[in-house]
Amino acid sequence: MPLYDLSKHPLKVINIGLQSFQEDLQKQGVAVTQMDWQPPALIEPSILEKISLNSDRIDAANSKVIDKIQQGHPVLLGLDIALKVIPGMHKDLILHAGPPITWDRMCGPMRGAIIGALIYEGRAKTPEEAETLAKSGTIKYAPCHEHNAVGPMAGIISPSMPVFVLKNETFGNYAYCTQNEGLGKVLRYGAFAPEVIERLKWMEQVMYPILDKAIKSLGKIDLKSLIAQALHMGDEVHNRNRAGTSLLFRQLAPAIMRTCPNMEDAAMVLEFINGNDHFFLNLSMPAAKCILDAARDIPDSSIAVVMARNGTDFSIQLSGTGDEWFTGAALVPDALYFPGYTKDDANPDIGDSAITETAGLGGFAIAAAPAIVQFVGGSAADAQKYTRLMYEITAAESGNYQIPALDFRGTPLGIDVIKVTELNLTPFIDTGVAHKNPGVGQVGAGVVSAPMEPFIKALTGLAKRL
Amino acid sequence: MPLYDLSKHPLKVINIGLQSFQEDLQKQGVAVTQMDWQPPALIEPSILEKISLNSDRIDAANSKVIDKIQQGHPVLLGLDIALKVIPGMHKDLILHAGPPITWDRMCGPMRGAIIGALIYEGRAKTPEEAETLAKSGTIKYAPCHEHNAVGPMAGIISPSMPVFVLKNETFGNYAYCTQNEGLGKVLRYGAFAPEVIERLKWMEQVMYPILDKAIKSLGKIDLKSLIAQALHMGDEVHNRNRAGTSLLFRQLAPAIMRTCPNMEDAAMVLEFINGNDHFFLNLSMPAAKCILDAARDIPDSSIAVVMARNGTDFSIQLSGTGDEWFTGAALVPDALYFPGYTKDDANPDIGDSAITETAGLGGFAIAAAPAIVQFVGGSAADAQKYTRLMYEITAAESGNYQIPALDFRGTPLGIDVIKVTELNLTPFIDTGVAHKNPGVGQVGAGVVSAPMEPFIKALTGLAKRL
Numbered sequence: 001m002p003l004y005d006l007s008k009h010p011l012k013v014i015n016i017g018l019q020s021f022q023e024d025l026q027k028q029g030v031a032v033t034q035m036d037w038q039p040p041a042l043i044e045p046s047i048l049e050k051i052s053l054n055s056d057r058i059d060a061a062n063s064k065v066i067d068k069i070q071q072g073h074p075v076l077l078g079l080d081i082a083l084k085v086i087p088g089m090h091k092d093l094i095l096h097a098g099p100p101i102t103w104d105r106m107c108g109p110m111r112g113a114i115i116g117a118l119i120y121e122g123r124a125k126t127p128e129e130a131e132t133l134a135k136s137g138t139i140k141y142a143p144c145h146e147h148n149a150v151g152p153m154a155g156i157i158s159p160s161m162p163v164f165v166l167k168n169e170t171f172g173n174y175a176y177c178t179q180n181e182g183l184g185k186v187l188r189y190g191a192f193a194p195e196v197i198e199r200l201k202w203m204e205q206v207m208y209p210i211l212d213k214a215i216k217s218l219g220k221i222d223l224k225s226l227i228a229q230a231l232h233m234g235d236e237v238h239n240r241n242r243a244g245t246s247l248l249f250r251q252l253a254p255a256i257m258r259t260c261p262n263m264e265d266a267a268m269v270l271e272f273i274n275g276n277d278h279f280f281l282n283l284s285m286p287a288a289k290c291i292l293d294a295a296r297d298i299p300d301s302s303i304a305v306v307m308a309r310n311g312t313d314f315s316i317q318l319s320g321t322g323d324e325w326f327t328g329a330a331l332v333p334d335a336l337y338f339p340g341y342t343k344d345d346a347n348p349d350i351g352d353s354a355i356t357e358t359a360g361l362g363g364f365a366i367a368a369a370p371a372i373v374q375f376v377g378g379s380a381a382d383a384q385k386y387t388r389l390m391y392e393i394t395a396a397e398s399g400n401y402q403i404p405a406l407d408f409r410g411t412p413l414g415i416d417v418i419k420v421t422e423l424n425l426t427p428f429i430d431t432g433v434a435h436k437n438p439g440v441g442q443v444g445a446g447v448v449s450a451p452m453e454p455f456i457k458a459l460t461g462l463a464k465r466l
Numbered sequence: 467m468p469l470y471d472l473s474k475h476p477l478k479v480i481n482i483g484l485q486s487f488q489e490d491l492q493k494q495g496v497a498v499t500q501m502d503w504q505p506p507a508l509i510e511p512s513i514l515e516k517i518s519l520n521s522d523r524i525d526a527a528n529s530k531v532i533d534k535i536q537q538g539h540p541v542l543l544g545l546d547i548a549l550k551v552i553p554g555m556h557k558d559l560i561l562h563a564g565p566p567i568t569w570d571r572m573c574g575p576m577r578g579a580i581i582g583a584l585i586y587e588g589r590a591k592t593p594e595e596a597e598t599l600a601k602s603g604t605i606k607y608a609p610c611h612e613h614n615a616v617g618p619m620a621g622i623i624s625p626s627m628p629v630f631v632l633k634n635e636t637f638g639n640y641a642y643c644t645q646n647e648g649l650g651k652v653l654r655y656g657a658f659a660p661e662v663i664e665r666l667k668w669m670e671q672v673m674y675p676i677l678d679k680a681i682k683s684l685g686k687i688d689l690k691s692l693i694a695q696a697l698h699m700g701d702e703v704h705n706r707n708r709a710g711t712s713l714l715f716r717q718l719a720p721a722i723m724r725t726c727p728n729m730e731d732a733a734m735v736l737e738f739i740n741g742n743d744h745f746f747l748n749l750s751m752p753a754a755k756c757i758l759d760a761a762r763d764i765p766d767s768s769i770a771v772v773m774a775r776n777g778t779d780f781s782i783q784l785s786g787t788g789d790e791w792f793t794g795a796a797l798v799p800d801a802l803y804f805p806g807y808t809k810d811d812a813n814p815d816i817g818d819s820a821i822t823e824t825a826g827l828g829g830f831a832i833a834a835a836p837a838i839v840q841f842v843g844g845s846a847a848d849a850q851k852y853t854r855l856m857y858e859i860t861a862a863e864s865g866n867y868q869i870p871a872l873d874f875r876g877t878p879l880g881i882d883v884i885k886v887t888e889l890n891l892t893p894f895i896d897t898g899v900a901h902k903n904p905g906v907g908q909v910g911a912g913v914v915s916a917p918m919e920p921f922i923k924a925l926t927g928l929a930k931r932l
Contacts, residue, residue: 232700232836232837233699233700233708233709233837234698234699234700234709234870242699243699243700243709243712246699246709246712246713246715246716247712249712249715249716249719250712250715250740251740253715253719253736253740254733254734254736254737254740256723257722257723257729257732257733257736258729258730258733263723263724263729264724266723267720267723267724268720270719270720270723271720274716274717274719274720370698370870370871370874371698371699371870373870378873379873380870380871380872380873381873404700404836404837404839404846405836405846405871406846407844407845407846407847408836
C-alpha cells in the first residue's frame, strides 16, 4: 500500500528556476519553496575544458590570492596633493572611474565632472571653455585603478586635488582617494555649478591641511579595525557609512583640536564631516583597493581584483590576467529615486565603489546593514538573502570582516569568475545613481547586479593564458 | 487503515515546559521542539479575582500610561551641580540606586561608593573616617528615583557632583544623572582609591563646565533621536552604548571647539569620551527615567514605571500604585567575568540602569545589539529569543525605538505585572557586575532575570487599591 495518497494531502512543491512557475502555484494556494537556479552562462566548450583541465593550478593560485587579501591591513597615513603623490600623475592628466574610455564615449555625469574639474583647476572659466579643452586632446584620461587610486561615481581626480594616502601595512603598497564632498549636487555625480567648485576649493585650502596634520599627529588610523567595527554597527561601508564616519570622527576630533590653531576652521571641518555620513566611503574604497592590489598578478587565478564602471562600461580585472580589462555594457541600477526623478533620468552604473564588493564588503555585506534594506525589498531577510547568494560565487569567507546577523560569519570574499559563470549569477552591488545629463548630480541610490559579459570574457581571457 | 504507522516514522515531539524532558529525548535522537512554559506564579485567588473583575479599568489605565510613554521626548539641556538643581537635595543627603535602604543593609559596592563620595566631598580624609561618618546618622540616604534622578550601579549622587539635566519636552518634567566615569575601578562599582576621586574631581572641574557650555551653545541635544539611531547601529543603550556615544560625540565636538578657550582641556575631554563607549549610558538612563516619570500616577495601571536595585533588594513601582516600592531579594547576574574573578566575587544585581528595560530598551532590545550576544549564548538567534519573550510580558510595542533584526518591529514596551505573574516570566535585564566588597570595582558584565517576588507584591498592592 502507498504510504501517501497524494489526493488526500496538501501539495508541497519545490520549484527550481523560473519564478513564474512558483507564482502560478502560489495563486492556486499551493505551498511552494523557490530554489533560485539559472542555466550556466553560454561559454565555448573548449574554454570550459581548458579551465576544467587546469582546475588544480587555478585552485592553488586562488588560495594564494585569498591569503594575500586576508592578510591585507590598510591604514590611513594622511593626505597629499594628487600631482605630488599619485604615480604617473601629471598636470594634463585626469583620472576617472572604471575602465579606460575616450571623451566621445563618456557618459553625461563623467563629462560634467571633468568640466567641473577643469574649472576647479583654473584651466577654464566657463563650462563651454572646459568642454572645448576636455575634447581638444590636450587633456589625457586614465582610469584611477591604473594609478593605485579609486574614485566614487565619476571618480575624477585632477592634479591639484588632495587625496587620502593609505598604505597596506602587510605588503607596503599604497592607495589614494579624494575627500568625500557629501551628497546631492557634487562633482562626483557630474555637477559643476559654482557652489560645487567653491566647496572643492574649501576642501583643498581648509579641510585638507587640517585633516592631514591631525592624522599625521596620530601616526596612522587603522582602517581594518574601523571597517570591522563599522560592520558590527550597521554599515556595509558602501551605501551605509554612518558608523565608519562616526568612529573616524571620534579619532579625528581630539587630534584636530591639538593640531589646528584656528578653532573656527577646525569646527567647520568637524561640522562638515558630521553633516556627511558618507565621509568614510572615500576611505573604505581605497582600503579595499589597497587590500586587493596586493593580490594582483598571481598567474592562473580566477579571482577578481577589480570591478569598476565608467558609466558606459562595466569592467573587471582578474588576479591571473594582469592589467587586461574585461568589459560589458553598464546597466541602470534599481534605485530609490529622489522626489521628481525616475529611472529614465538615471545614468547606467558608474564608479569605482564596486571595489568594496570586490573586497567582500558593500552589497556582499548588505545583511550587516539593516538601515538600507529598503534598497532590496525592505526586510532584514531580503538583505540576508543577497549576502547568502554571494557566498555561492566567492572563494572564501573573510577572516577580518563579519556579519552579526549571520552569527558573525565572515563576509563572502573573493569573486571567482568560474563560479559566476557556472551559476550564471553575477555580483550584487550597492550604488548611488547619477543623473544621465552633465551638471545635475545625484538622483537616487540603490542596487544593481553586474552584467554577465565581463565575467564570460574574463573566463575566456584566463583560459587563453593557461 | 491508518494514514501513519508511527513505528515507521521518526518521532517529532513538541515538549511543553520542563526543559529536561526535551534534553532526554534529544539524547535518544528524537527531534524535539521546545515550548517554554511555566505554571503561573502563586497568587492568592482573591487577588486574581479582583484583578480580573477590574480588567476593563486596568486596560484603560494602561492605555493612558502607554500613550504617555510613547509621547515622551527626552532632550539634554546641559549640566548643573546636584545641590543646585535636584529637587530636595541638601548638603547631608546622598542619593543611591534602587529602593530605600539603610547603611546596615547596604551591600559592599554601595558602601564603597558612599565612602568614596564622602572623601570626594571633603567630608572625610580616609576611608575609615568616611565609614564612621556614613553610619553616624548625620548623612541621610534616599533613592535617586525619589528625586527625579537615576544612577548606574551604586548610583551615588552627592551634593557637589555635576549632573546632566534632561527634560521631557512633551510633558515638561526633568531627570538627572551624573557623568559616566568609564569602566573598571570607578566609584559606581564601589571603588574609592585616590585615582577614582581624582578622576571625579577632574570631571567636576574640567569636563563638566566644558560639556555644559557646549551643550547650551547647541540649545539642546535630542536624545529620542539619538537612541532611535543607536538602536539601528547595534546598541541596546544599556550594556552596549558605542553608537550612542559616537553620535553624541559628533554633536559635541564642534560645539566644544567653538565654546572652549582651552584647547588642551577640550582635547582631553574628547579623548575621555572617546575612550569610554559607555559614556552614553548616563544619558540613556535619565532619558528613560524622563519618559517613564511622565507616565506615573495613573490610577489602576498595572504597568511598571520603575525597576531598580540597590545591590540588596530589587524593587519595582507601578504607575497605578504611586510611590510604593514592591521589593524582593536581588539576584546574582549570569555574567562574563574579568580574568581572575568568578560568580563568587559578584555582588547581587545593583543599579538604576534597569530603567532602560522598563522603557523597552536594554535587555528588551538585545536583539538590536549583536555585539553583546556573548552574554546570552553567543548567537544572534539567542538574542532575538530574549527580545521575543519580552513581548509576552509587555503591553505594547514602541513607536519610537525599533529592532532592525526583527524587521524594525518596535521594542517590547510597558512591563505589565499581570502578564509577568500570569506567565511566571520576569523581565530580562542587561547589567554590569560589581565586586561584592567595597573598594574593588567592576568584575564583569552580563544578564539577569528579575526576581518574581516584587511583581507578585505589586499585583497584590494594585489589587488592594482597586
